[in-house]
Structures are given as C-alpha cells and as structure tokens.
Amino acid sequence: MAGGNAIRGSRVGAGPMGEAERGDSAPRLHVSYFCASGHVTRPAFSMDAQIPESWDCPRCGLPANTDADNPPPPPKIVPYKTHLAYVKERRSDAEAAQILAEAVSALRARRAAGEIIY
Known part of the structure; x- marks a missing residue:
C-alpha cells in the first residue's frame, strides 16, 4: 500500500448521507x-x-x-419588421413619391447653390 493513508480523497465530515442523517x-x-x-x-x-x-x-x-388531450397552442411568432416596413404601413405610394420628389428637389437646389454634399 503506497502511503498508507486510509482517508485519501475524502474530507472531514464526509461519509454516507442517508435519510437517517438528513432527516425525512x-x-x-x-x-x-x-x-x-x-x-x-x-x-x-x-x-x-x-x-x-x-x-x-x-x-x-x-x-x-395538465390537459393531455388539449395542450396549449404554440404562441404566434411576430416577424421582425424593418424601419421601411413601418414607414410603408404609414404612407401610401403616392405620399412616398411626393416626399421623395420634395427631397430630390431640395438636394438639387443645394447642389446648384454650390454647397458640398457628402
């Protein structure tokens, strides 16, 4: 027997823990x-x-x-919406075209005035 240490690998208080020691x-x-x-x-x-x-x-x-015959249905998964999807819900195609035309004309006016636009 190498070393002769009988309690190697155990710690103080270690031992069988059963119902008698823990309680019911x-x-x-x-x-x-x-x-x-x-x-x-x-x-x-x-x-x-x-x-x-x-x-x-x-x-x-x-x-x-707890009802085996009638489990709850899976929850509805709402798809991720982009910012553009929310804008399309609020604006019609005609309104979007009008806003785009206003933005393009304002940009062209700034360029015509010599303003540097990045």
Missing part, C-alpha cells in the same frame, strides 16, 4: 404537463405548494398544461 424528505407531488409537441414534463412540487396552471417545456420551450 418533504412529501412531494409529481404533476404531468403536456406541450403541443407531445413532450411530457413531470416536475415535483411540495404537497402544500400551489400548482401552476402552465409550465414551460424544457425540451422545446413551448407552453404546457
């Missing part, structure tokens, strides 16, 4: 949650805790509820 665990309730992708999640709750109606699926992130 609190009674738990396992609740099944079902998502639209067909995943089942079973988190454990304390018996006296308030059980939430919905739970996020840890696999796909969709919302889940």
Whole structure:
C-alpha cells in the first residue's frame, strides 16, 4: 500500500448521507404537463405548494398544461419588421413619391447653390 493513508480523497465530515442523517424528505407531488409537441414534463412540487396552471417545456420551450388531450397552442411568432416596413404601413405610394420628389428637389437646389454634399 503506497502511503498508507486510509482517508485519501475524502474530507472531514464526509461519509454516507442517508435519510437517517438528513432527516425525512418533504412529501412531494409529481404533476404531468403536456406541450403541443407531445413532450411530457413531470416536475415535483411540495404537497402544500400551489400548482401552476402552465409550465414551460424544457425540451422545446413551448407552453404546457395538465390537459393531455388539449395542450396549449404554440404562441404566434411576430416577424421582425424593418424601419421601411413601418414607414410603408404609414404612407401610401403616392405620399412616398411626393416626399421623395420634395427631397430630390431640395438636394438639387443645394447642389446648384454650390454647397458640398457628402
């Protein structure tokens, strides 16, 4: 035996930790949650805790509820809109053409006056 140290790799207080040393665990309730992708999640709750109606699926992130036959639908994904998309919602094509014509005429007037425009 090399070194003869019987407690190598352990620390003070280390040892088997069982129910006798820790005490009894609190009674738990396992609740099944079902998502639209067909995943089942079973988190454990304390018996006296308030059980939430919905739970996020840890696999796909969709919302889940306790009704296996009617899981909640996936949330609607709103696509990203650019600034131009918001402008097109506010302005008609005729208004856009008028604003562009005004901007071009103002730019041409500044150039005609000799102003340097970058």
